Amino acid sequence: MTDIRKKIEEIAIDDTSGWKEDAKYRRANRKWLRKSQDIALRILDVLEEKGMQQKDLAEALDVSPQQISKIVKGKQNLTLETISKLEQVLGVELVGVPKYQTKMDVDKKEVKTSFGKQKRQRVAVQVDFGDVFKQPSDSDYNYRNAA
């Protein structure tokens, strides 16, 4: 070991910050944390559009400003109840279940098209939920209106 290495090792301190554990936690919980971060961004956008401060949101929800601060930092595992309350106060949809098409819908349509009239058929029903709780992206901000 060189002199410099020995000297710096003598004065260096151990890392007690917990960043490795934090990083591992975030990696293990990446999927829902991403959703939490997206919700945080949407809330911040809406607050800005409405000219609201975080403290106004806290008052409307009857929670502490610290709680709102945690939410907009994208680290909260929000309950459906909290999300619904946020949506109500902000007047926007934060998360939603996407429209889906069942196989039954498809077969009915095909039957009508083929025979020109309704016909009873036994059909198998397959439901594709797609991305459950898909959040509207920036590009489909008017998701609720479109639905």
Add this chain to the structure above:
Amino acid sequence: MEIVRIIDAPEPVLYAVQYTGEEIHELYRNIDLWIDPEYLREFFKTHEKDLKSYCEFHEVFYSINDAVRKTINDIENLEQVLIEKAENGISDEEEILETLFKPLHNKEKDQRYALQESKATLDEETWLRLYAIRIDKHLYVITGGAIKLTETMNERDHTKTELKKMDQVVQYLRNEDLINEEEFEKFELGI
């Protein structure tokens, strides 16, 4: 200031500065900012023109929120690499430079600092930067970090601050006789 061990196996190779008055070292302090959507959104809104220029230069498009998401993604990818190295160790300098960091091909005007250049190791361009000093062979100290949207560090206050911090650390380490001048070099490393 304190010098905190980040990667120390099989031999110490990477440290980070913890400045006086700060509760955490510079690596974690920057990571903590770079995973915070509130901080990032505000940063990119403040530097929206720089973001647009960056996108034009690199022929990409990022909205402010896209930029936030990309930053979080980039830093989490880096963390994964760092943790793997911290747990498995690093054996040589080439590995430090070529697998830990993606050095820039960016030339600073009137720069006094050498820039280490090597092949890119990550697939995507990133605007995240860590700044480090090599104090001896295989021995690096992280002095800070920044989101760099401009060509040179002198163009913006937040990156100019990082240059001052590096100088401050160099002075401290020299006073403590902790620099091998033959190996001394400053790095602006793209990650």
